[in-house]
Structure formats: C-alpha cells, structure tokens
Amino acid sequence: MANDNKSIRVRFAPSPTGQFHIGSARAALFNFLYAKKFAGTFILRIEDTDRQRSEDQFVKDILDCLLWLGIGWDEGPQVGGPAAPYFQSERLAMYQKCVDQLLAEKKAYKCFCSPEELTKEKEAQQKKGAAPKYTGTCRDLKPEAIAKLEAAKKPFSIRFKVDGRKVKFDDMIHGPMEFDANLFGDFVITRTDGSPLFLLTNTVDDNAMQVTHVLRGDDHLSNTAKQILLAEGLNFLSPQFGHLPLIMNPDRSKLSKRKNPVSVSADYRQSGYLPEAIVNYLALLGWNPGTDREIFTLHELIEEFSIERVNNSNAIFDHDKLLWMNGHYIRHMAVGDLAARASEFLTQAAIKKASRERPEFFLQAVSLVQDRIKLLSEVEEHIAFCFVTPEYDAKLLIAKKSDEARTKTALTAATEALTKISAYTLDELEVALRATARHHGLTDGEMLWTVRAALTGLPASPGVFEVLEVLGRDESLKRIASASKKLT
C-alpha cells in the first residue's frame, strides 16, 4: 500500500480494565509505526464505557507504559486534540445523539426482553444446534405496546436493526472479506441503564476522530461487519480495517495472564526488560523486513515498516528470544546508560548508597558485568561482590587440580606481586600475575582462579584482571589477605 497520503489517522483504543497487556502494546506499536511511516497522526483513545471494570490506575498504567515504550500519541489524554475529549466516558452525549438518530430513523429499536428471557432463548437455540442469535422479539413492537411497556417502567436496551445481506470489505492484512449479516441478530448498542456499548462507541468515535485506518487484533475480525453496518446506518464512511494475528501462549491458546506474563509494567518493566528490546521483539512478532536483519530501533522500525509485510498467522510468544534480545541491547548499550537504568533496580541499601556516593566506582562495577546479564534486575547480584566483602568457603579458593599448599603459595605470591607492581593497570596486572605464577611453579589457572575467588568469593564472576583493576590495589590486597587466613 504505497501511500503518500499525509492525512493518515490511526488510533489505539484500549480499555482500562486491567494492566496494560503485552498484546495491546503490539497493537499500539503497529498503529504507531503505520502512522509515523506516513507522517500521519496516532491517536490514543481510552474506551472506558464499562464503568464497572474501568479504573483510573489502569488508565495511568496504559499511559505510562506507552510513554515508556516510546510510543507517544499525537492526540489523546494529556495532549488533547481537535476531537477531544479522548475518554469515551466524556463523550456520552455524542453517542446519545447517534442513538436518537437511529431510533428516529427506525434503524434501531427498544428491546424490552429481560436477560433471563434472552438466556433462555439462546440456550434453546444452542440445544437445537442453531446459531445463537436474537430472534427479534421486540423488533416490530407496535407503538402502543412500547408505550405500555414504558409506562410500566420496564427496562429496555436498544438494538440496532441488522438487515440480512452480505457485508464486504477489504482487510489490509487478510484481503477481501465477506460476512453474511443474516447470521447475526440485531445487536445491543445501549444497555438498559442507557450507557453505550463497544460496537457503537467505537464506530462513532472512529468517525468523529476521522480515523482512516483501523489496525487491531484478529479477535475483532468478526465484529467488523457489524461495525460497517452500523456506520452505514449512521451515514459514516467506514475506515479501512486491518486485522493483526494474535499472540498465543506456548500451548497455542490465546495469550492470557494465567499462562503467561502479560503485564507490560509488572511483568516486563519491573523485571528489568528494556523498552527497546520489547518494541523490537514485538515488531518481529508478525512482521519482518524481508531481510535477515532482526535488530531495529523504534526509529528504524518506522523507516522499514510496511503493512504488506505483516503476516496473518498467530504467533506464540517466545520468552527465550525476548530475553536474548534484551541481553543483546544491554550488551550494546553505553555503560553509563546501563548504570543509570540499573541503579533503579537496586535493592540493597549498601549498594544503593555506593551508587550515589561513588558513581565512578559503580559505573566500573557495572561495566564488569555488562556481558553477563540479560535483565537490568540482574545487575545487582552480579556486582554485589564489589560492594560487600565476600563470604565463602575456603574450598572455593583451591583451583581445579590444585591443593591447599599451592593455593596458599599463590595468594602469597599474588600479594607480593601486587604490592611491587609499578603501574596498577590491566596489562601490567596480567603480566605480573602470570610471571609470578611461573616463578613459583604454578599454572596460570591455579594463580588466576585462586585470586579471582579471593576477590569475588564466587565460582563464576568477571575476569580476575578487570576485578583487580576495579577493586583497586588496597581492597584487592585486603581480600587476598583474608583469603590467606582462611587457609591454615
């Protein structure tokens, strides 16, 4: 769809009924990319018509996560715009006007059926093996009958009259689509309490906000025909629809929080994932550039994105790959950036304090582990040895195929070498330590493992020379001395 139309307007319309979902994030991303690709407008609209389930904290979560991911909106909450307000709960009058119009034109009608009656009807249909569909009990109620029911204060919903014909549209991702409207009954657009429902509000707002393209999950594909019918009833021009494949659990069921971490903030952000990695990973789930390239910044994604290359089959969310990608971004990040971001994940008071009071040292410590972590939250445990005197079993000091006596020799020799060394630098350290090992008839492994263990107290850690350098001569000698004391 080579489009040079500069007036593309897309929207992301989440409902604040739960923590911002990773699947929603992908829908938002694809809309954002599509808009930015064509210098169009990305609108954020909050669909909070379900007052029972909508919560302010979830609105905040949506906004925070979107911003965190770098998916900023051109129109919407906080920034406003020509179609304000962008909360559906503040647009009730507009929906009411449309409903009134539909009612006046007899394109919609009041339905007095009670929930119990409807449930019974549906169960009977399913029992017969028929499609569950409203039979239209109230569709042709006489005015007198309506007046009587209204006088009796019988609650009513409002249904849109579906005329049974074929609805065709061209889906941007799936291609030509056709639905038989005979198969669905007149659907409810307004609850008995007068509040409007999704199919209505969504359609009305897309029109009011002059949305040109609707990119949303495949789960809305079947609804599209109804919305097109409704739009026609309201004399609206329907936007172009494109339905994205869904993200699945490993067992191929629809991605759900029961089986998968789905909250962008609680499960990903707080676990130490990077927004760059999430954006990159999500973009690749259902889209590819047509080359072998896999690493893209958000900006590069905008450049490369094309709706034609969005595929149409559901995809399982692969945590391993996301984790790998997160590690990739961590490794390729400027250390200062990494240190700044990792500092937000510190939990130990001593390390927190040190990161503030000795930023240079903290930075060096972080640089030690940059290649060794996949999550920001892992930094602390990896660098802890730099800030806290290690505690470990003396056995750790003894290298493979070595013994206690040789280990003791190694420590003594190392102490001497480090004390004498002229320039306390990475290169000199290596030369000195290897030389002294040789001089004492020790293998490099025996010397290096032992010193590293004395310094870190860990079976696995950054390399000994770097650690020596970061810790500094005094601290290193101190730790080697206390290691010596562990050996009798």
Next chain:
RNA sequence: GGUCUCAUCGUCUAGUGGCCUAGGACACUUGGUUCUCAUCCAAGAGAUCGCGGGUUCGACUCCCGCUGAGACCGCCA
C-alpha cells in the same frame, strides 16, 4: 453448533511456479578463545514445507477437499 481466519525446523520467520538437496534468528549440541561464568567465533543437529487430491513440463508456492489450531457468535472490549 454456525461463521470467519490461519497452517514451513521446538519457537519466531524467509519463501509470491524452476535460484529450495528450503535460508535466517532464538533455543539446543559440539569445538575454539579463556582464570571461572558470560560474551565472541566456528561447526552441527533440527522441517518428507499438516494430510489427500488436482492444475502444470515443473508446486512450499495456484485450485479443491480433509484435518488441526485460533477467533467471533455478550446489556465485555
């Protein structure tokens, strides 16, 4: 049950009739680098392209059927 969608290595995917003895990435295995772990590098294993029919000189690619998976059929969105 009806309607719709989808179907290539375990996973994400490339592939638009001959370049495919099917390419890349993650995961996995092995080797190299090495003081450990990781990184990095190299190699390997892994897909009779869901199944069955067609069309064609030729099909992963087109058509039909089947099977399987998913979505929708709410006074949720």
